Amino acid sequence: MIPLSHFLFISACLFCIGLYAVLTKRNAIQVLIGIEFMINAAVLNFVAFGRFDANGGGGQMFALFAIVLAAAGVAVALAIILNVYKHFKTIDPVKTDTLKD
Amino acid sequence: MNDLIPLISSSINDTLASLSHFYAEIILAAGFLLVILADLFLSRRFTQLCFLISLSTLLLLGVQSVILLNTKTVFLFGGMLKLDHTSILFKLLFCFSSLLFAIFIRYNSPLQKHVKGTGDLFAILLATLLGMNLLAMSMNLLMVYISIEMVSLGSYLMVSYISADKAQTESAMKYALFGAVCSAIMLYGISLLYGFTGTLNFNDPAFINALKNVSGLSSGVAISLVFIGVAFKLSIAPLHFWAPDVYEGAPTPVTAFLSTAPKIAGFAILIGLLPVFQSEGGQTNTQYFDFNVILAVLATASMLIGNFTAIWQNNVKRMLAYSSIGHTGFMLMALFAFQGSGFQALIFYMAVYIVMNMAAFLIVDEIEEQTGILLIDEYKGMGKSNAMLMTTFVIVLVSLTGLPPTVGFTAKFLVFSSAFEAYRNTDSAVILIMIITAAISTLVSLFYYFKIPLNAFLRNSQIQVMAPGNSPKAYLGLLLAILLLVLIVFPSVIVKLI
Numbered sequence: 001m002i003p004l005s006h007f008l009f010i011s012a013c014l015f016c017i018g019l020y021a022v023l024t025k026r027n028a029i030q031v032l033i034g035i036e037f038m039i040n041a042a043v044l045n046f047v048a049f050g051r052f053d054a055n056g057g058g059g060q061m062f063a064l065f066a067i068v069l070a071a072a073g074v075a076v077a078l079a080i081i082l083n084v085y086k087h088f089k090t091i092d093p094v095k096t097d098t099l100k101d
Numbered sequence: 102m103n104d105l106i107p108l109i110s111s112s113i114n115d116t117l118a119s120l121s122h123f124y125a126e127i128i129l130a131a132g133f134l135l136v137i138l139a140d141l142f143l144s145r146r147f148t149q150l151c152f153l154i155s156l157s158t159l160l161l162l163g164v165q166s167v168i169l170l171n172t173k174t175v176f177l178f179g180g181m182l183k184l185d186h187t188s189i190l191f192k193l194l195f196c197f198s199s200l201l202f203a204i205f206i207r208y209n210s211p212l213q214k215h216v217k218g219t220g221d222l223f224a225i226l227l228a229t230l231l232g233m234n235l236l237a238m239s240m241n242l243l244m245v246y247i248s249i250e251m252v253s254l255g256s257y258l259m260v261s262y263i264s265a266d267k268a269q270t271e272s273a274m275k276y277a278l279f280g281a282v283c284s285a286i287m288l289y290g291i292s293l294l295y296g297f298t299g300t301l302n303f304n305d306p307a308f309i310n311a312l313k314n315v316s317g318l319s320s321g322v323a324i325s326l327v328f329i330g331v332a333f334k335l336s337i338a339p340l341h342f343w344a345p346d347v348y349e350g351a352p353t354p355v356t357a358f359l360s361t362a363p364k365i366a367g368f369a370i371l372i373g374l375l376p377v378f379q380s381e382g383g384q385t386n387t388q389y390f391d392f393n394v395i396l397a398v399l400a401t402a403s404m405l406i407g408n409f410t411a412i413w414q415n416n417v418k419r420m421l422a423y424s425s426i427g428h429t430g431f432m433l434m435a436l437f438a439f440q441g442s443g444f445q446a447l448i449f450y451m452a453v454y455i456v457m458n459m460a461a462f463l464i465v466d467e468i469e470e471q472t473g474i475l476l477i478d479e480y481k482g483m484g485k486s487n488a489m490l491m492t493t494f495v496i497v498l499v500s501l502t503g504l505p506p507t508v509g510f511t512a513k514f515l516v517f518s519s520a521f522e523a524y525r526n527t528d529s530a531v532i533l534i535m536i537i538t539a540a541i542s543t544l545v546s547l548f549y550y551f552k553i554p555l556n557a558f559l560r561n562s563q564i565q566v567m568a569p570g571n572s573p574k575a576y577l578g579l580l581l582a583i584l585l586l587v588l589i590v591f592p593s594v595i596v597k598l599i
Contacts, residue, residue: 008296011292015289018285019286022282028274028278031278031282032278032281035278035281035282035285038282038285038286038288038289039285039288041289042285042288042289042291042292043292045289045292045293045295045296046292046295048296049292049295049296049299052299053299053300055300058243058295058300058301059295061243062242062243062246062291062292062295062301065243065246065247066246066288069246069247069250072250072254073250073253073254073277073281073284076254076257076258076277077257077274077277077278077281079261080257080261080270080273080274080277081274083261083264083270083273083274084270084271084273084274086264086270087264087266087267087270087271088267088270088271093274093275093278096267096271096274097271098267098268098271099268099271099272099275099345099346099349099350100346101345101410101413101414101419
């Protein structure tokens with residue numbers, strides 16, 4: 001049987017990879033992929049911890065909801081990115097900088 | 102599996118019993134569906150049907166909340182939600198803000214002229230309001246996450262609704278990406294909290310006890326991660342930098358809404374999670390993580406950054422964005438005496454804040470539609486060409502600063518006195534510094550708020566701006582400004598509800 005710590009280690013790695021992608025990638029869709037990594041790290045945690053739930057099923061349930069909400073969030077973000085491309089002809093968050101102090 | 106079967110009938114009974122306390126949300130969901138249907142089939146013939154449906158839904162919701170105001174605490178849906186006096190007060194605030202927002206949309210010409218029409222915007226508004234109502238009631242981390250996402254997704258869609266120019270799409274993208282990162286971080290924090298405690302119900306005493314048994318470092322990390330998600334909604338200091346861009350780029354009615362309702366929803370969930378965040382108190386491992394100190398430092402930083410950066414802004418919407426960051430820091434002060442007078446002070450401040458901010462944005466939008474002016478420098482001579490609008494604006498700005506004879510003074514006074522109470526109870530130096538910062542930043546706010554009347558009344562411009570007649574939006578702003586003047590004499594109207 002695989003111990004809990006292995007799952008936690010993998011999910012921590014996933015979370016860090018995602019955060020790294022979010023901070024360094026200069027393409028809005030790659031940033032979204034990073035966000036997806038972070039959400040899935042949390043989902044992995046939920047499923048792993050769900051085995052030890054007092055009432056059973058809480059973690060699995062949360063994982064399902066998190067996956068659905070992540071999909072909804074990505075759909076909205078992609079629509080917005082499409083609009084950005086129409087106006088700027090680029091989806092580099094660094095180059096879209098008309099608003100600043 | 103078989104041992105769960107006897108539970109089915111009792112859980113069905115619980116759900117049915119809960120539904121009778123769930124009318125407000127059922128009304129909202131019904132209104133949401135009606136708006137979508139009306140927009141699909143009837144919007145050609147009756148252009149304002151969606152507006153009328155949402156308006157009546159919101160009025161019905163407000164009346165329903167007022168009737169339920171003094172209800173006793175009930176737990177709904179197996180402890181998922183808690184309906185009590187506090188949550189109903191928050192629902193009333195959300196409802197009030199949404200009502201003003203709906204009227205604002207009705208009289209905003211860029212939104213009205215938009216090809217898609219405003220039907221979808223009203224549907225999004227009702228769905229977002231549903232999310233905020235659930236957020237104010239949630240007692241379970243799953244519910245917190247779902248409702249925060251509901252509010253966030255609705256807000257992203259509202260900001261990107263028109264997408265008419267570069268600034269609007271850019272602000273929407275910044276908001277959506279930054280918001281998604283913050284909610285992903287929050288989700289990871291929630292998963293850690295779940296791992297430490299084995300339950301998602303944070304109202305459960307076992308949750309707090311289990312959290313206290315974890316080492317301070319680990320629980321501190323998990324709590325900080327969850328707090329990042331809440332702080333994003335509140336737009337306080339380290340996570341504030343999306344706010345000015347989004348407020349400037351978004352359509353003005355949306356900015357007015359974003360600066361009030363979702364921010365207050367952030368406070369609602371912060372109050373709900375406060376026992377979890379403060380769970381370190383009284384244990385051996387407090388030296389790692391003291392949430393109260395962190396909150397005080399962040400409140401101080403928000404007040405400083407918000408108010409001092411606002412001085413350099415020339416765009417009115419951006420200036421109001423920074424000032425709203427400062428106001429959030431100010432509202433956080435009331436949380437330190439939350440068991441005592443803080444609660445009343447906070448709710449009072451929020452109610453007044455909705456009126457002030459909505460009125461300010463209504464007038465900014467009216468000026469922009471009449472003359473196309475959005476920069477403070479160009480307000481020169483406006484006091485002569487449109488005296489009524491500018492006088493209203495001055496009353497609102499006096500109230501935002503917190504000076505008599507407006508109710509902004511009463512609100513600031515209540516928060517200050519509750520913060521003093523917190524200082525007397527704890528003798529903490531951090532709270533003292535926070536109070537002093539609040540006093541200084543109130544003084545600083547005079548400079549940037551009064552740049553507007555200075556330009557409008559005391560300086561003349563070569564270009565004579567001829568303003569056309571005022572729209573109903575201007576009169577709504579005037580009504581809210583009069584409300585600000587009247588409420589200082591009769592603050593009991595609000596206090597009685599609290």
